[in-house]
Amino acid sequence: MTKAIYPGSFDPMTAGHIGIAERAARLFETLFICVYDTPSKNLLFTTAERVEFAQDATQHISNVTVTTYSRELTVNLARKLDATAMVRGLRSGADFVTELELAQMNRRLAPEIESVFIMTSAEHQFLSSSLLKEAASLGGDISALVTPAIAEALQKKLLS
Ligand code: ADP
16 A cells, blocks of 8 residues: 545645644655545635645655645545545544545445545644634634644735
């Protein structure tokens, strides 16, 4: 098992995502962070911005490559990239329920792609991109939870 994908919206990438990427990168030769361009949620950042942030936030991990994909089965993306695993992060029981459903569907569609779950660290357990954006929009100090470039971009978009 050598290549894995880590798909998500990453709107924007948080310290929680970075932690999962660092740990997954130790398990696989190559980790593709795959930024989905049209998730069914309201986005704050464009695809180009989310990709740029993800690149900036993971530049210290030598075996990570950031890529993007649109309206395509995630398992097909994995196949195209020759990846045999799909990494997802787990924070809570609620994550488990949704991730289990997704994993079962993905397994039905592509049994050769293994879903791999990494438990978040205690300090990132309650961190989500949406909560981060809410806190930032109300002027909260989120600087410890994102890279400086992302903190600046959040301030610009949400507070100006
Ligand atoms: P998606 O729209 O696919 O859920 P997200 O960017 O919200 O995209 O999350 C991508 C992946 O990262 C998901 O597996 C999610 O559970 C995980 N994740 C998000 N925040 C954290 C965190 N704080 N700690 C660990 N994993 C996280």
